[in-house]
Amino acid sequence: MDAALLQQAIDTMARDLLRAFPPEYWRMTDEARAFPEACFQRAGELGAYGILLPEEHGGTHLGPRALARLIRALHAGGADASPLHAQAVMSGILIRAGASPRLMALLPALATGATRLLSVAATEPEAGLDFSTLATTAKRHDDGWRINGSKIYISFAEHSDWIIVLTRAEEGPTLFAVPRESEGLELRPMRMITNRLTTLLFLDEVAVPDELRIGEPGKGLEILAKGFVMRRILAACEAVGNARFVMDRAVEHARTRATFGRPIGANQGVQYPLAKAACKVYAAELAIEDSLATMERGDPAQAVSSMARLLAAEAAEEATRAAFTAFGGMALASEAHIERKLRENTVYGFDNLLLGLVAERYLGLPKSL
Structure with missing residues (x-):
């Protein structure tokens, strides 16, 4: 598919899901500790889980770039697409391993979400x-x-x-x-x-x-390891999307909230943290794009995907901290959707294994002990 048409198709899918499942849906799901059942089913109807699957197995085979764009867009709209992300990539384990006919027969149902x-x-x-x-x-x-x-x-x-x-x-x-x-x-x-x-x-x-x-x-570890790069890239997309979501809300609040006769965004203490976070978000997005391009060239992308994941986690943390500065005490209220993203971002903060990969694969240092 032409790149422009591909982007349009993914953006339309993301808008459909975000229109039906806005931030308030995710706030209520989070507070109830519930599975996002309705969104999961709708994503299956739209073909989200078949993006990486070949057409002969019921997928659309739009490729990693398409899935990355979808996950990033959903998180930028306030969603938590982690279960969608999981369903979309797990079938790849069966294909890479050359699984038995019984397991391969599951793929069409996995592509629609009918089987999870x-x-x-x-x-x-x-x-x-x-x-x-x-x-x-x-x-x-x-x-x-x-x-x-x-x-x-x-x-x-x-x-x-x-x-x-x-x-x-x-x-x-x-x-x-x-x-x-x-x-x-x-x-x-x-x-x-x-x-x-x-x-x-x-x-x-x-x-x-x-x-x-x-x-x-x-061969279990070898099979799992082949999927780690894509999982890192998608985790980076989740984190960058979260960063974009809180940044957009914080910037809008900084523009419209006025104290002492001027917008709070005119204050260096509000403005500079947001600017610094924007730099980190931009760097993380470039690293994601480089990771995808490296994969498309047939390179394993171990080092650059690790960098993307690390940079995205830092960007999400920085953006959320800046949003707390902009919103003040309002950020602690669940209705602001900032504290939820703060908690979600903790998932991306465990980075020792990734740092070791960067040191070994990019810097050429010995494997750390």
Whole structure:
């Protein structure tokens, strides 16, 4: 599709969703700690989940740039598109791995949202992201496997029909697609600062047929890693979109709110923080564009996508702080939508792994210990 037509199609989709689901919808969803069910269904009807999928699997194959533009636009309009983002990218794991016919048959339903694949269960209570010490095991049993263990910080699992689980098999890290309703699988909610509907996951002798294995045994981390670049870029789009949302509100408030006979935007204490945040947002947006262009050239984009994610997190933090300065105490009210974005932005602030990637892949330094 022509680039201009592609942008127009994505912008129309974003406007449709934002018109139907304005900031107030997201405020109420957040306060209720609810899944954005109506928006999720509407996004599926509009084709959001098929953007990365080939046409033969029910998608539109508009590509990473289109999905990035959509996610950024939705967040810039006050949405929290993280469940939409998850559904749109998870199917790529099945395609990259060359999954079984049974799993590949799910793709058309994933493209519409009729079947939900929102969650990857990788982190563990003791090991965190140290996958060399995975404690969740998968052992062969008859013509299938038995999975035992526990996972932590699993987003949207209660609303996902399938959960991708990283296990330790005899051959090494191995992935499985596990139905949420499997016997022996238990989810326990964890109340977090953001509305990511996070859970603990427990697996007790969960029986999984071999056709639900994703990729070859021992290749689980390799399969997941191939999707990390796109996830970083989309997380950067979420953060930059959040930054744009609070910046737009703060700038408008600074223009129209008057004290002592002049707009508060004329005061350096309000104006300069917003200007500084605008610089960081601009830099993060350029890094996102460079990441997408690098991917399109066939480069892995490990370093530049990490930079984009880091810069976007900083931009979101800076923009939200500037918005608090502009709004003052009003920013603490949920109706202003600033404090919600402040909480959402905390998700993007964990950056040590990304800094290590930049040091190693961009600066050529040894792998950090």
